Amino acid sequence: MPTVSAWYRIAGVVLIGVASMLVAVIVYSAKERSKHQAMAMAMTGGDPALAPPIFRRYGCGGCHTIPGIPGADGKVxxxxxxxxxxxxxxxxxxxxxxxxxxxxxxxxxxxxxxxxPATGVSAAEARHLAAYLYAH
Structure with missing residues (x-):
C-alpha cells in the first residue's frame, strides 16, 4: 500500500496533468475565437469590438437576444x-x-x-454589427 507521501505525489502529478489540459483548452478556444473574429472582419470590413455600444445605441437588444451584450434579451x-x-x-x-x-x-x-423597422443604422455601423454577429 502506498504511503501518504506517495499519494501526495500521485495527486500532484494528476493535478499538473489536469491543469495542463485546461490550459490547452483555453489556448485552443482563444485561438478559435481569434480566427472567427479575423474571418468576420475580413468578410464585413467591420470591427466587432466597436459593435456593443452600437447595439445599445439603437436598442437592438430590446427585440433580439445578442450573445455577449448585457441586457440584450429581447424576445420580439x-x-x-x-x-x-x-x-x-x-x-x-x-x-x-x-x-x-x-x-x-x-x-x-x-x-x-x-x-x-428601418433602424437608422449607417452602413459603416452595420459593418461593425455584422462583424460582431459573424464572430459570435
Missing part, C-alpha cells in the same frame, strides 16, 4: 447567436456579409412587411 425578433451558421437572413435573404449589412440598414428592401 430571433436570437442573433450562431448567425454565421444560418442559410438565410430574416428567412428571405441569402446569408452573406453584404446582405446582412443591407438587412441591418434597411430590412424592408428584402421583406417589405417584416417586423424589423
Amino acid at each position: 425578433g430571433p436570437p442573433l447567436q450562431g448567425l454565421s451558421q444560418r442559410v438565410y437572413i430574416g428567412g428571405v435573404a441569402n446569408n452573406s456579409a453584404e446582405n446582412l449589412v443591407a438587412w441591418i440598414v434597411m430590412p424592408q428592401q428584402f421583406s417589405p412587411n417584416c417586423a424589423m
